[in-house]
Amino acid sequence: MGEQTLSAREKNVVFIGFMGVGKTTIGELVAEKLSRSFTDIDEEIVKEFNMTIPEIFEKHGEKAFREKEKELTLGICKEKRKIISIGGGAFTQKEIRDICLSTTIVYFLEMSWESWKKRIDILLESRPILQGKSEDDIEKLFYDRQINYNQHHLKYNADEQTEEEIAEKVIESLKIAWEQDEEANNK
Numbered sequence: 001m002g003e004q005t006l007s008a009r010e011k012n013v014v015f016i017g018f019m020g021v022g023k024t025t026i027g028e029l030v031a032e033k034l035s036r037s038f039t040d041i042d043e044e045i046v047k048e049f050n051m052t053i054p055e056i057f058e059k060h061g062e063k064a065f066r067e068k069e070k071e072l073t074l075g076i077c078k079e080k081r082k083i084i085s086i087g088g089g090a091f092t093q094k095e096i097r098d099i100c101l102s103t104t105i106v107y108f109l110e111m112s113w114e115s116w117k118k119r120i121d122i123l124l125e126s127r128p129i130l131q132g133k134s135e136d137d138i139e140k141l142f143y144d145r146q147i148n149y150n151q152h153h154l155k156y157n158a159d160e161q162t163e164e165e166i167a168e169k170v171i172e173s174l175k176i177a178w179e180q181d182e183e184a185n186n187k
């Protein structure tokens, strides 16, 4: 028997985007509103190592973090109907991009650099990737990473809105995509 083809509604939804745009917050809120189960891959990595992300980077190195990120993301892509948030660096890994783009709905939470940079201060302590970098370095990383995020199925610009507003808009667009898929398949 061949691979089962899932309807858009049955597929997992995976949130991607730069560090701090709100993937974890919005993913959790969207899952709650849709009564779906939520997984944040970073939280799973933290549980597996039993240490914080800065500690993992310091004690085991970024490579070990990326390996675990890949293993857990590839594993969860076998499930369905889940809401998943992955870390902002996950889409730099080709295997993660490929599996997410081919089996899930990849949802890009976009943000302008101008809006994003207001968040630097609250992110620095918990995001080792930002540590020791100048604002110019971070701006370069921000724009370099957009190339990977441009591979997605749906996107929403999260500039200057409350978490609640963003989650509602995201759900609206997901429902439209699910309905379009159902109409196309009932033809």
Ligand SMILES: Nc1ncnc2c1ncn2[C@@H]1O[C@H](COP(=O)(O)OP(=O)(O)O)[C@@H](O)[C@H]1O
Residues within 6 Å of the ligand: 017, 018, 019, 020, 021, 022, 023, 024, 025, 026, 085, 119, 122, 161, 162, 163, 166
């Ligand atoms: N719409 C929003 N408005 C204000 N602060 C937000 C919003 N969304 C997220 N945040 C805050 O920004 C920080 C990063 O959010 P988080 O969900 O961890 O992002 P990510 O998972 O993309 O790194 C958190 O402190 C969170 O509370």
Ligand SMILES: O=C(O)C1=C[C@@H](OP(=O)(O)O)[C@@H](O)[C@H](O)C1
Residues within 6 Å of the ligand: 017, 018, 019, 020, 023, 024, 042, 053, 086, 087, 088, 089, 090, 126, 127, 128, 129
């Ligand atoms: O962009 C990155 O390389 C990272 C993003 C973080 O996740 P968030 O995007 O949820 O902050 C976390 O995975 C780790 O600190 C590395």
Ligand SMILES: [Mg+2]
Residues within 6 Å of the ligand: 023, 024, 025, 040, 042, 085, 086, 087
């Ligand atoms: Mg997160």
